Amino acid sequence: MNHLELAFDKGIATVTMNRPEVRNAFNEEVIGELSAAFLGLGERDEVRCVVLAAAGTAFCAGADLNWMKRVADYSHDENVADAEALARMLRLIYRCPKPTIARVQGDVYAGGTGLVAACDIAVAADTAGFCISEVKLGLIPATISPYVVRAMGPRAAHRYFLTAERFDAAEALRIGLVHEVAAPDQLDARVAALAGALVQAGPAAVKACKALVQDVAEKDITQLLIDRTVQAIADVRVSEEGREGIQAFLGKRKPNWLLPAA
Numbered sequence: 489m490n491h492l493e494l495a496f497d498k499g500i501a502t503v504t505m506n507r508p509e510v511r512n513a514f515n516e517e518v519i520g521e522l523s524a525a526f527l528g529l530g531e532r533d534e535v536r537c538v539v540l541a542a543a544g545t546a547f548c549a550g551a552d553l554n555w556m557k558r559v560a561d562y563s564h565d566e567n568v569a570d571a572e573a574l575a576r577m578l579r580l581i582y583r584c585p586k587p588t589i590a591r592v593q594g595d596v597y598a599g600g601t602g603l604v605a606a607c608d609i610a611v612a613a614d615t616a617g618f619c620i621s622e623v624k625l626g627l628i629p630a631t632i633s634p635y636v637v638r639a640m641g642p643r644a645a646h647r648y649f650l651t652a653e654r655f656d657a658a659e660a661l662r663i664g665l666v667h668e669v670a671a672p673d674q675l676d677a678r679v680a681a682l683a684g685a686l687v688q689a690g691p692a693a694v695k696a697c698k699a700l701v702q703d704v705a706e707k708d709i710t711q712l713l714i715d716r717t718v719q720a721i722a723d724v725r726v727s728e729e730g731r732e733g734i735q736a737f738l739g740k741r742k743p744n745w746l747l748p749a750a
Contacts, residue, residue: 489521489524489525490517490521491505491506491507491517491518491521492504492505492506492518492521492522492525493506493543494525496534496535498687498747499534499535499536499537499687499747500535500536500537500538500539500683500687501529501532501535501537501538501539501586502538502539502541503522503525503526503529503538503539503540503541504541504542504543505518505522505540505541505542505543505547505548506542506543507543508542508543508544508545508546509544510549510552510553511544511545511546511548511549511594511595512542512543512544512546512547512548512549512600513548513549513550513551513552513553513555514548514550514551514552514555514599515551515552515554515555516555516570516573518552519573519574519577520573520577522577522580522581523573523576523577523580526538526577526580526581526584526588527580529584529586530580530584530585530586533691535586536586536587536686536687536691536694536747537586537587537588537589537683537686537687538584538586538587538588538589539588539589539590539591539679539683540581540588540589540590540591540603540607541591541679542591542592542593542594544594545593545594545595546593546594546595546596547590547592547593547594547595547596547600547603547604547616548595548596548597548599548600548603549595549597549598549600550597550598550599550600550621551598551599571630571631574599574631575631578602578603578606578631578632578634578635579606581603581606581607582606582635582702583702585695585698585699586694586695587608587609587686587694587698588606588607588608588609589607589608589609589610589611589679589682589683589686590603590604590607590609590610590611590666591611591675591676591679592604592610592611592612592613592616592657592666593612593613593615593616593672593675594613594615594616594617595616595617595619596612596616596617596618596619597618597619597620597621598619598620598621598622598629598632599629599631599632601618601619601620601629601632601636601665602629602631602632602635602636604639604665604666605632605635605636605638605639605640605665606635608698609667609682610639610665610666610667610668611666611667611668611669611670611675611678611679611682612657612660612661612666612668612669612670612675613657613669613670613671613672613675614657614658614669614670614671614672615657615672616656616657616660616669617654617655617656617657618654618655618656618657618659618660618665619652619653619654619655620632620636620648620649620652621652622649622652623649623650623651623652624652628649629649633645633649636665638705638706639664639665640663640664640665641663641664644663644664644665657669668682687747688746690729690730690732690733690743690745691729691745692724692727692729692730693724693729693730693733696720696723696724700717700720703716704717729745732744732745
């Protein structure tokens with residue numbers, strides 16, 4: 489891959505956007521590489537969680553300027569195809585069967601906020617800055633909106649989508665866009681701690697739990713939804729991993745999915 493670096497350590501895969509010279513802005517090549525990376529990592533049994541990180545001083549400045557220049561001359565059909573590629577990338581991250589963590593530093597603009605919101609967990613340096621800036625260009629944050637609105641809620645989205653104000657990491661924490669804020673020199677330690685907790689859990693249970701959250705979020709509590717949750721827990725209890733987890737707990741031993749110590 490030309491614009492990403494992949495690293496693996498004890499069940500943790502780290503995908504690092506590596507275009508610091510353009511503040512990790514994305515174009516069609518980056519979108520394709522991110523799509524391929526998350527699709528592939530989601531299928532690998534040895535991967536227990538995925539960290540999305542970025543090289544340099546910024547996490548992601550949104551769209552690459554050269555890409556935007558090309559898009560400006562696209563036809564409507566070409567714009568649809570282009571937007572579909574971005575939407576597919578975000579969905580692949582959001583629906584990745586492995587738990588995902590965004591490691592956030594520096595500027596996070598426009599589509600960069602979509603990357604943060606599409607991950608299950610987001611940890612930001614306290615010096616990070618955010619801006620959903622599309623309306624300043626006469627555009628709208630359409631493809632990122634399903635994920636960003638879920639993360640920050642519609643009330644905060646009304647403000648920050650419409651004003652394109654820049655806001656800091658403390659505000660991102662307050663509105664729910666990120667889960668935790670850390671000093672820059674503690675950012676890696678906090679991400680490592682969360683990743684370490686994820687790889688200690690049952691991998692099938694984590695996959696099912698992630699899908700459960702996505703399935704029930706903001707849904708009406710109907711009998712159909714209740715029936716689905718009843719079926720889900722019954723399926724897990726009789727699964728090989730579920731039985732192993734219960735037997736290990738009752739037997740006061742470690743479950744067999746734990747990775748060996750280094």
